[in-house]
Amino acid sequence: MLTAFLDGYSCFVVLWGFFFPKRPFIDVWLVFDLPVPSKLPNLPASEVPSKSKVVWEKFSSQTNFERDMYFYGTFPENFTWGVSSSAYQIEGGWDADGKGPSIWDNFSHVPGNIKNGDTGDIACDSYNKVEEDIYLLRALGVKNYRFSLSWSRIFPSGRNNSINSHGVDYYNRLINGLVANNITPIVTLYHWDLPQALQDIGGWESSTLIDLFNSFADFCFQTFGDRVKFWITFNEPQVIAWAGYGAGTLPPNVNDPGSAPYRVAHILLKAHARVYHTYDDKYRASQGGVIALCPNIDWVEPKTPSDPRDIEAADRYLQFLVGWFTHPIFKNGDYPEVMKWKVGNRSELQNLPSSRLPVFTAEERDYIRGTADVFCFNTITGHRAVAWGLRRLLNWIKEEYGNPPIYIIENGVGIKTKSDVDDNTRIFYYKTYIDEALKAYKLDGVNLRGYNAWSFMDSFEWLNGYDPRFGLHQVDFDNPNRPRTPKRSAVYYAEIIRNNGIPLPKEDEFLYGEFPKNFWWSVATAAYQVRKLRQTLKVYVDNGKGLSIWDQFSHTPLKISNDDTGDVACDSYHKIEADVEMLKSLKVSHYRFSISWSRILPDGTTKYINEMGLNYYERLIDALLAANIMPQVTLYHWDLPLALQNIGGWENDTIVQRFKEYAELLFQRLGDKVKFWITFNEPYNTAYSPYVVGHNIIKAHAEAWHLYNETYRAKQGGLISITINSDWAEPRNPYNQEDIDAARQYVQILRGLCFLSVFYCRLPEFTESEKQRIKGTYDYFGLNHYTTVLTYKINYPAVTDRSWLNSGSVWLKVTPFGFRKLLRWIKEEYNNPPIYVTENGVSERGDLDFDDTWRMHYYRSYINEALKAVVLDGVDLRGYTAWTLMDNFEWAVGFDEKFGFYHVNFTDPELQRHPKASARYYAQIINCNGFPDPATGPHPCLELENSIVCAFCSFCSWRTGLGSFCFSVWKIIQKIP
Ligand SMILES: *[C@@H]1O[C@H](CO)[C@@H](O)[C@H](O)[C@H]1NC(C)=O
Ligand SMILES: *[C@@H]1O[C@H](CO)[C@@H](O)[C@H](O)[C@H]1NC(C)=O
Ligand SMILES: *[C@@H]1O[C@H](CO)[C@@H](O)[C@H](O)[C@H]1NC(C)=O
Numbered sequence: 014m015l016t017a018f019l020d021g022y023s024c025f026v027v028l029w030g031f032f033f034p035k036r037p038f039i040d041v042w043l044v045f046d047l048p049v050p051s052k053l054p055n056l057p058a059s060e061v062p063s064k065s066k067v068v069w070e071k072f073s074s075q076t077n078f079e080r081d082m083y084f085y086g087t088f089p090e091n092f093t094w095g096v097s098s099s100a101y102q103i104e105g106g107w108d109a110d111g112k113g114p115s116i117w118d119n120f121s122h123v124p125g126n127i128k129n130g131d132t133g134d135i136a137c138d139s140y141n142k143v144e145e146d147i148y149l150l151r152a153l154g155v156k157n158y159r160f161s162l163s164w165s166r167i168f169p170s171g172r173n174n175s176i177n178s179h180g181v182d183y184y185n186r187l188i189n190g191l192v193a194n195n196i197t198p199i200v201t202l203y204h205w206d207l208p209q210a211l212q213d214i215g216g217w218e219s220s221t222l223i224d225l226f227n228s229f230a231d232f233c234f235q236t237f238g239d240r241v242k243f244w245i246t247f248n249e250p251q252v253i254a255w256a257g258y259g260a261g262t263l264p265p266n267v268n269d270p271g272s273a274p275y276r277v278a279h280i281l282l283k284a285h286a287r288v289y290h291t292y293d294d295k296y297r298a299s300q301g302g303v304i305a306l307c308p309n310i311d312w313v314e315p316k317t318p319s320d321p322r323d324i325e326a327a328d329r330y331l332q333f334l335v336g337w338f339t340h341p342i343f344k345n346g347d348y349p350e351v352m353k354w355k356v357g358n359r360s361e362l363q364n365l366p367s368s369r370l371p372v373f374t375a376e377e378r379d380y381i382r383g384t385a386d387v388f389c390f391n392t393i394t395g396h397r398a399v400a401w402g403l404r405r406l407l408n409w410i411k412e413e414y415g416n417p418p419i420y421i422i423e424n425g426v427g428i429k430t431k432s433d434v435d436d437n438t439r440i441f442y443y444k445t446y447i448d449e450a451l452k453a454y455k456l457d458g459v460n461l462r463g464y465n466a467w468s469f470m471d472s473f474e475w476l477n478g479y480d481p482r483f484g485l486h487q488v489d490f491d492n493p494n495r496p497r498t499p500k501r502s503a504v505y506y507a508e509i510i511r512n513n514g515i516p517l518p519k520e521d522e523f524l525y526g527e528f529p530k531n532f533w534w535s536v537a538t539a540a541y542q543v544r545k546l547r548q549t550l551k552v553y554v555d556n557g558k559g560l561s562i563w564d565q566f567s568h569t570p571l572k573i574s575n576d577d578t579g580d581v582a583c584d585s586y587h588k589i590e591a592d593v594e595m596l597k598s599l600k601v602s603h604y605r606f607s608i609s610w611s612r613i614l615p616d617g618t619t620k621y622i623n624e625m626g627l628n629y630y631e632r633l634i635d636a637l638l639a640a641n642i643m644p645q646v647t648l649y650h651w652d653l654p655l656a657l658q659n660i661g662g663w664e665n666d667t668i669v670q671r672f673k674e675y676a677e678l679l680f681q682r683l684g685d686k687v688k689f690w691i692t693f694n695e696p697y698n699t700a701y702s703p704y705v706v707g708h709n710i711i712k713a714h715a716e717a718w719h720l721y722n723e724t725y726r727a728k729q730g731g732l733i734s735i736t737i738n739s740d741w742a743e744p745r746n747p748y749n750q751e752d753i754d755a756a757r758q759y760v761q762i763l764r765g766l767c768f769l770s771v772f773y774c775r776l777p778e779f780t781e782s783e784k785q786r787i788k789g790t791y792d793y794f795g796l797n798h799y800t801t802v803l804t805y806k807i808n809y810p811a812v813t814d815r816s817w818l819n820s821g822s823v824w825l826k827v828t829p830f831g832f833r834k835l836l837r838w839i840k841e842e843y844n845n846p847p848i849y850v851t852e853n854g855v856s857e858r859g860d861l862d863f864d865d866t867w868r869m870h871y872y873r874s875y876i877n878e879a880l881k882a883v884v885l886d887g888v889d890l891r892g893y894t895a896w897t898l899m900d901n902f903e904w905a906v907g908f909d910e911k912f913g914f915y916h917v918n919f920t921d922p923e924l925q926r927h928p929k930a931s932a933r934y935y936a937q938i939i940n941c942n943g944f945p946d947p948a949t950g951p952h953p954c955l956e957l958e959n960s961i962v963c964a965f966c967s968f969c970s971w972r973t974g975l976g977s978f979c980f981s982v983w984k985i986i987q988k989i990p
Pocket of ligand 3: 723
């Protein structure tokens with residue numbers, strides 16, 4: 014009864030602690046917060062390679078999209094969140110109140126041993142700051158705090174004949190304070206700081222340490238065990254053995270790599286088992302806690318995942334690194350087979366009388382086996398943050414050790430900056446690592462029970478002194494008071510704890526619903542990217558087409574990836590029928606394409622009109638109209654006639670008139686059939702010298718608009734406007750005014766919204782009459798949008814959030830939320846104009862995969878955000894255009910980045926087009942005019958393509974943990990022609 018009551022009312026317990034700060038109700042607290050100790054099963058020895066190699070096999074087939082997709086969900090109620098520290102790294106008071114010296118005191122006092130001559134003499138002075146530290150822990154909202162006991166603070170000589178009551182008092186104050194605040198202490202008995210007196214008798218090379226460590230542990234259980242229910246014997250025993258006795262980099266600096274580490278590990282294992290049994294025999298019944306040891310683990314990937322030898326090597330790495338300690342404890346009391354073979358064989362080759370790896374007796378194996386109640390480990394990033402490795406590592410532990418209860422005891426990142434409280438790198442680290450832990454728990458069934466961040470605060474980082482910093486709190490080591498300041502990562506971590514994970518934000522929830530009737534669905538291309546043909550640069554070969562600046566640019570060596578050109582591109586010039594067929598299958602109501610100025614006016618002027626070029630567009634438009642697809646025509650999509658460039662291009666004022674004449678020709682000749690004109694596509698991108706150039710583009714746009722408005726609109730009745738490209742920008746730190754200002758500036762100025770004075774912005778570089786001429790020259794707001802950036806500081810380059818999905822283009826991160834925000838912003842900033850999205854899409858790189866799930870995900874989530882903008886925010890969105898119909902010439906990256914619904918086989922002279930899965934998916938969205946709720950069905954539009962709906966069960970059900978099922982269903986459906 015009491016248990017159930019307390020589980021449901023945790024705040025009540027906090028209050029309880031508040032009212033009875035000194036002596037907590039141990040039993041109540043025990044029921045509330047503790048892992049239930051249960052004997053772990055004994056397991057047979059690992060095979061070589063171990064069966065856990067399935068982890069590599071399972072994950073190596075993941076696409077990057079599946080791997081990196083951010084996952085939302087929460088941990089169970091009883092999940093424990095904490096932060097970690099260790100005695101020598103934070104306590105200071107190295108010789109206070111009778112504390113004995115440890116090997117680390119002595120080592121750090123030798124000049125040259127530690128970077129910058131740092132020592133742990135004062136460190137964070139936590140020895141004198143119990144209250145402050147507990148206050149910070151409460152503010153974080155942690156459920157546990159993991160710290161270590163300094164052996165020589167309690168037993169100055171290492172032995173229980175010299176008990177330092179001041180040291181005991183210190184830990185009692187700390188533990189009582191934690192318990193009073195409902196924070197579970199997780200206590201490490203040994204975190205590297207051996208009493209010097211014990212080093213003097215041989216340290217961990219001497220088996221007398223087994224007894225001595227046991228007597229220290231026994232004292233700690235007896236003294237603190239009424240309140241401490243979670244014990245760790247050794248922190249990172251491999252480091253103790255290897256760095257202390259093999260490489261010799263850490264004290265006691267023994268350099269004997271071949272043999273000493275194995276001997277020391279042998280003793281550490283026996284000491285661990287001894288302490289475990291002491292707890293089991295004398296304390297468990299009355300105290301009811303758990304006890305384990307805590308290795309450090311780095312994940313390892315086979316170089317070639319398909320090569321069994323590489324998998325074997327990866328497995329061997331983990332057996333030597335981790336299995337060394339955990340195989341005896343969690344498996345059969347003995348070292349991993351592969352370790353015994355390898356070390357044994359090598360010893361034999363060295364003509365040694367016996368293996369350098371010591372041997373356990375049968376009795377010892379029995380004694381060691383099963384001496385851990387839970388599986389604890391540390392994983393710290395040294396080189397690079399590779400968050401997905403954590404999920405695989407957790408799966409490996411699950412497979413290898415029979416899914417024991419797992420606690421991540423240390424996880425964090427060191428950053429080499431003296432005092433950056435605005436530590437967004439660390440936020441991204443936790444954001445991605447905790448997400449991978451969540452996936453392991455939710456999707457893979459890993460028995461994960463707790464997560465602790467390393468570290469509580471900036472502290473003494475061993476050989477590195479006080480650099481780099483790992484803390485969630487900054488400590489000012491130049492100030493004798495050692496003041497602590499929460500970093501932004503502390504605020505972030507507190508939020509994760511409060512949410513008990515990473516719940517899907519309300520505004521990111523999927524919205525079922527439909528777009529308004531008569532919503533336009535379109536897909537876009539651009540002339541240079543899909544349709545041209547020319548033999549050489551010298552002549553206007555292809556039916557009279559003139560050269561454009563892109564012809565010249567793409568023929569300049571080294572300008573384009575692989576020296577690709579748009580010479581042939583998709584050869585749409587000769588493939589009207591094939592292109593219209595694709596558009597029909599997509600079910601689009603509109604098709605956006607651009608006209609090649611130099612195809613119609615080879616030298617850019619109306620002196621000579623290339624009728625064959627015009628005829629091509631007439632045929633295309635007729636074919637579209639015959640298929641009931643309305644053309645949306647861009648007059649200028651970057652490919653300026655070279656002849657005009659040669660007289661100054663957009664920097665020559667006379668171009669305004671040239672453009673107007675070109676536009677007029679198109680209105681005259683095509684305007685009875687074309688009812689939607691875009692004067693310029695993304696003028697900002699065109700504007701390599703923005704002011705002069707922008708000036709003339711805006712004027713050219715305005716002239717074309719007025720011409721249409723005055724002369725053609727009455728009889729043709731179409732719309733004409735300009736399309737701009739804008740990312741959305743978010744402040745990197747939403748609490749920092751500078752970052753917020755930078756985001757605003759980014760959207761307003763850098764991406765050209767304001768620059769486009771047609772939308773009533775400041776018009777600094779125009780005369781009064783020019784302004785009058787430009788003002789209001791739009792019928793709609795044309796928007797190309799792809800991605801979002803993070804800004805910090807005005808005029809600094811934008812960055813991105815590491816948790817955002819990548820695409821095939823470095824600049825394009827999958828950030829659907831930004832789309833809705835931008836649409837809403839345009840509504841508010843420009844007085845609710847009608848908006849047509851004229852481009853939106855995502856690229857891929859590398860091997861062809863028709864099963865382009867990531868693209869379906871992109872369209873699904875972006876179009877859903879557009880739906881929210883319409884339905885929830887009242888944005889006047891009239892149409893949506895996907896970029897792009899088919900893989901094509903992507904400007905400077907040539908054919909490397911592919912955005913198409915249709916794949917084009919560029920090595921096939923026929924340039925065959927084949928639909929990717931996303932083509933069918935987009936057709937379905939169009940057919941349904943959005944996303945009808947299946948629960949309110951049946952919806953014929955969904956049933957028609959039922960298979961495709963299932964592709965997206967994956968995303969909804971990912972959140973409930975059934976993802977892989979739907980992925981496999983999708984794969985099978987794809988095989989049906
Ligand atoms: C934690 O809660 C889950 C259910 O939410 C339960 O299955 C599990 O046994 C609990 N674990 C512990 C250690 O109490
Ligand atoms: C601008 O273009 C005109 C022709 O339209 C040409 O006569 C003039 O030389 C050009 N100016 C420059 C600076 O190239
Ligand atoms: C557009 O043309 C109409 C009809 O000629 C005219 O009334 C209106 O003022 C024009 N708009 C602008 C902004 O010039």
